Amino acid sequence: MGRPKRIAVCVAQVPFFRGGAEAHVEGLRDALVRAGHRAEIVAVPFKWYPKAQVVRSALAWRFLNLDRVNDEPIDMAICTKFPSYVLKHPNKVTWIIHQFRQVYDWFNTPLSEFTNSPEDLEIRSQIVELDRRALLESRRIYSNSKNTANRLEKYTGLKAIPLYPPLQREGFRSGPYGEYVLSVGRLDKAKRVDLLLQTLPATPTQMNCVVVGEGPERRKLEELAAQLGVSHRVKFLGYVVDSELIELYANCFAVFFAPLDEDYGYITVEAFRAGKPVVTAVDSGGVLEFVTDGESGLVTEPVAEEMAKALARLFQDRKLCQELGLEGNKRAPQNTWQDVVETLVG
Numbered sequence: 001m002g003r004p005k006r007i008a009v010c011v012a013q014v015p016f017f018r019g020g021a022e023a024h025v026e027g028l029r030d031a032l033v034r035a036g037h038r039a040e041i042v043a044v045p046f047k048w049y050p051k052a053q054v055v056r057s058a059l060a061w062r063f064l065n066l067d068r069v070n071d072e073p074i075d076m077a078i079c080t081k082f083p084s085y086v087l088k089h090p091n092k093v094t095w096i097i098h099q100f101r102q103v104y105d106w107f108n109t110p111l112s113e114f115t116n117s118p119e120d121l122e123i124r125s126q127i128v129e130l131d132r133r134a135l136l137e138s139r140r141i142y143s144n145s146k147n148t149a150n151r152l153e154k155y156t157g158l159k160a161i162p163l164y165p166p167l168q169r170e171g172f173r174s175g176p177y178g179e180y181v182l183s184v185g186r187l188d189k190a191k192r193v194d195l196l197l198q199t200l201p202a203t204p205t206q207m208n209c210v211v212v213g214e215g216p217e218r219r220k221l222e223e224l225a226a227q228l229g230v231s232h233r234v235k236f237l238g239y240v241v242d243s244e245l246i247e248l249y250a251n252c253f254a255v256f257f258a259p260l261d262e263d264y265g266y267i268t269v270e271a272f273r274a275g276k277p278v279v280t281a282v283d284s285g286g287v288l289e290f291v292t293d294g295e296s297g298l299v300t301e302p303v304a305e306e307m308a309k310a311l312a313r314l315f316q317d318r319k320l321c322q323e324l325g326l327e328g329n330k331r332a333p334q335n336t337w338q339d340v341v342e343t344l345v346g
Contacts, residue, residue: 004036004037004038005037005038005075005076005345006037006038006039006072006073006074006075006076007032007037007038007039007040007074007075007076007077007078007345008039008040008042008066008074008076008077008078008089009025009028009029009032009039009040009041009042009078009080010041010042010043010044010061010066010077010078010079010080010084010085010087011025011041011042011043011080011081011084012043012044012045012046012057012061012080012081012082012083012084013043013044013045013046014045014046015045019186020097020264020266021080021081021097023168023266024080024097024144024165025041025080026041026168027165027166027168027337028078028095028165028337028340028341028344029041030337031337031338031340031341032341032345034337034338035338035341035345037341037345042064042066042077044057044060044061044064044084045057046083048100048102049113051113051114051119051120051123052123054083054100054123054127055123055126055127055130057083058082058083058086058127058130059086060083061083061084061085061086061087062086062087062088062134064087066087066089067089067090074089075091076089076091076092076093076345077089077091077092077093078092078093078094078095078344079092079093079094079095079096079138080094080095080096080097081096081097081098081099082098082099082100082131083100083130083134085131085134085135085138086130086134087134088137091139092137092138092139093138093139093140093141093142093344094135094138094140094141094142094160095142095143095144095163095344096135096141096142096143096144096148096152096160097144097148097263097264098144098148098151098263099131099151099152099155100127100131102114103123103124103127103128104151104155105151105155105261107124110189111189111190111260128155128156131156132156132157132158135152135156135158136158140161141158141159141160141161142160142161142162142163142343142344143160143161143162143163144162144163144164144165144263144264144286145162145164145263145264145265145285145286145289146162146286146289147261147262147263147264147285147286147288147289148160148162148263148264148286149161149162151261163335163340163343163344164264164333164335165264165266165340166333166335166336166337166339166340167266167269167270167273169242169245169246169270171242171243171246172246172249172250172270172273172274173246173250173274173275174250174274174275174276174325174329175247175250175251175274176251177252177253177254177276177318177321177322178251178252178253179206179207179208179253180207180208180209180210180251180252180253181196181207181208181209181210181252181253181254181255181256181279181311181315182209182210182212182248182249182252182254182255182256182271182276183196183209183210183211183212183213183255183256183257184212184213184245184248184249184255184257184267184270185212185213185257185259185267186213186214186215187211187213187214187215187216187217187218187221188215188216188217189217190259190260190261191215191217191259192258192259192260192281192302193211193217193221194217194220194221194224195258195281195302195303195304195307196209196211196256196258196307197209197221197224197225197228197230197234198224198228198304198308199304199307199308199311200225200228200230200233200234200308201228201229201230201308202304202305202308202309202312203308203311203312203315204312204315204316205233206315207233207311207312207315208233208234208235209230209233209234209235209256210234210235210237210248210252211234211235211236211237212237212238212239212240212245212248213238213239214238214239218236218238221236222236246274249270249271249273249274249276250274252276253276253314253315253318253321254276254277254278254279254297254311254314254315254321255267255268255270255271255276255277255278255279256278256279256280256307256311257271257278257279257280257284257287258279258280258281258284258287258302258307259284259285259287260283260284260285260302261283261284261285262284262285262286262287263285263286264286265284265285265286265287265290268280268286268287268290268291269290269332269333271325271328272290272296272325272328272329272331272332273329273332274325275322275325275326275328275329276321276325276328277296277297277298277314277320277321277324277325277328278290278291278296278297278298278328279297279298279299279300279307279310279311279314280297280298280299281299281300281301281302281307282299282300282301282302283302284299284302290328290331290332290333291328294324295324295327296324296325296327296328296331297324297328298310298313298314298324
């Protein structure tokens, strides 16, 4: 390993919000410390509105000087999601979680406020140029999945080496294949939990749904469940502690995870570690690096009618659930945090 290093793990943070990126950088920081390095998370608040603020938030990283702190050198900076990798450092490695998707694959769609207006196109051009310039300064570029790497190359021409992040939670186990399908994750439009609710009228009435997570779409989803007449079949649990979540995974018959073009998808791997099949969609991105239709889960078009058929099939065939879940367990990435540290610090 060589001598211990002083390492800054850099991440842009939305205050009062916690998600997969936060768990990602905390896991990396802890792994670096276990390996004998001195590591700290450097987080800078990120604001994306008004639109021009995105560029200013990125430039805030550009003006940081993390070469030395308290008259001691910082040997290395590991940068993660946009715009942390805009930082200048003589020994910068980027492990990219995602770029600012609102000006890339989400541009001019309902998932982005950015349109083809001259003002938006100018801001988009600035962000793309800043991304290319900053990422090229990285000694090495890694990504959290093949999907993220492919997206990076498509829009910037830059290549990244996929490096899957290990799970933060431990203790997953397979229990009985119960009466409910489980959904886990942030409740926003891109996660498409509404698709799951829309399937329920066409699935067996004994089948229930448990939704774990919070987000801006929660109220709309609760209203949708009421409109569909399925509120009695849906439990919105909000955030739950890890021990409860592990039990929920253990006792569901399947996990529904059909986001739009997910970067990676911790939920897929957690489901597989619990021996449960995943129902997803043909456009769910990183999820499809592990879920193959009829082998480790069921993959359909992102329409309620087709997804309802997939869920009903699994609900009525627990043997199939077990077979798909066991295959999924074999496919879950097996790399450890030690592997990650050795790769990034090298």
